[in-house]
Amino acid sequence: MAGSVDWVISNCVINLSPDKxxxxxxxxxxxxxxxxxxxxxxVVEDLPDGVRxxxxxFGSCIAGAISEAQYVAGLKAAGLVDVQVRERLTYDASQLRAMASCGLATNEESAALAERLAGKVSSAVFFARRP
Ligand SMILES: C[S@@+](CC[C@H](N)C(=O)[O-])C[C@H]1O[C@@H](n2cnc3c(N)ncnc32)[C@H](O)[C@@H]1O
Structure with missing residues (x-):
């Protein structure tokens, strides 16, 4: 129901939506x-060609992700205020290998992709408020 909820919480799923x-x-x-x-x-920055x-x-929550700036802009465009990024963890290649290995054809393919994506993929925590 409109205007009825005190908090909206979400963990690692909005990246999967085709209509953010x-x-x-x-x-x-x-x-x-x-x-x-x-x-x-x-959130992602400058994904290499083909990754999308x-x-x-996509299933590893990377290919459908938007940038941190686009996330902040999207929350503000929806009318939310006090939009903040309070935490951010940027993944290195070994962390990405663990995230991206599921469904990839070979370990070599997974490792090469992880090297290309290192520093471009982060986990971020956004806070905002309805005025
Ligand atoms: C599409 S996400 C959905 C997570 C679900 N909403 C939850 O809170 O458990 C599913 C996968 O993402 C991974 N995952 C869950 N939380 C994550 C997080 N905060 N950062 C990165 N990956 C996460 C886990 O491996 C999980 O299998």
Whole structure:
């Protein structure tokens, strides 16, 4: 119901949505005035060519992710305020290998992709509030 929720929390799923502006708008719609948001998600910067079309990396929460700036802009565009990134962890190649190995054809392929993506993929915690 619109305007009925004190908090919206979410962990590592909005990256999978093909329509993120709609997700952000729905968050704003259900929050009561003064209601708060805590969302953790994967964010990416400058993904190499081809990664967006990699189904395994989509399933690993990487290929469908947007940038931190796009995330902040999306929450603000939905009418939310006090939008903040309070924590951020940028993954190195070994961490990405663990994340991206599921569904990839070979360990070599996974390792090479992890090297290409190192420093471009982070986990970020966003806070916001409905005015
Ligand atoms: C699509 S996410 C959904 C997570 C689910 N919403 C939850 O809170 O458990 C599923 C996979 O992402 C990974 N995952 C869960 N939380 C994560 C996080 N905060 N950062 C990175 N990966 C995460 C886990 O391996 C999990 O199998």
């Amino acid at each position: 502006p709609r997700v952000f708008a729905e968050i704003a719609r259900v929050l009561r005035p003064g209601g708060r948001v805590r969302v953790l998600d994967i 079309r990699n189904a395994a990396l």
